Amino acid sequence: MGVKPELITKNYYRLAGGRVPVNLERLCRRLGFAIVEWPGPPDFTSLLSVPHRIVVVNRNMRYVRRRFSVAHELGHYALGQAGVQFFGECGRAERAANRFAARLLMPKSVVVSFWSDLSRGREPFNWRVRLLAHRLGVSRAAARVRLG
Numbered sequence: 422m423g424v425k426p427e428l429i430t431k432n433y434y435r436l437a438g439g440r441v442p443v444n445l446e447r448l449c450r451r452l453g454f455a456i457v458e459w460p461g462p463p464d465f466t467s468l469l470s471v472p473h474r475i476v477v478v479n480r481n482m483r484y485v486r487r488r489f490s491v492a493h494e495l496g497h498y499a500l501g502q503a504g505v506q507f508f509g510e511c512g513r514a515e516r517a518a519n520r521f522a523a524r525l526l527m528p529k530s531v532v533v534s535f536w537s538d539l540s541r542g543r544e545p546f547n548w549r550v551r552l553l554a555h556r557l558g559v560s561r562a563a564a565r566v567r568l569g
């Protein structure tokens with residue numbers, strides 16, 4: 422195994438501009454990829470074609486879902502570039518790409534800092550999760566998972 426996935430994610434975060442919500446268009450551009458929004462079949466989510474330098478994403482999905490999918494595809498690219506190999510079980514590669522997407526879109530330090538700010542108020546938990554998700558450009562479900 423080459424570089425640690427955590428470090429790759431940090432580099433990508435910086436490449437995207439180093440702020441949230443992560444500018445995925447900018448990140449793709451800097452990596453030489455175009456994002457293609459396609460009204461694919463309902464069971465289609467997204468795909469990556471390295472030779473064609475495109476990330477294709479189902480444009481019928483919600484905005485936050487499209488963002489997570491693009492980040493997921495970039496995860497496959499990043500981990501492949503870093504020489505992280507997955508043999509056999511493809512579920513492992515999918516989980517790794519999801520972890521990459523979560524780390525990229527919701528950097529731990531940013532989440533911790535936002536969450537402590539939000540927790541100073543008196544808003545109910547679900548409302549704070551909603552605000553956090555909004556700031557990060559992710560779904561509430563994704564934010565909740567990241568909070569642990």
Ligand SMILES: [Zn+2]
Pocket residue numbers: 493494497514515518
């Ligand atoms: Zn995947």
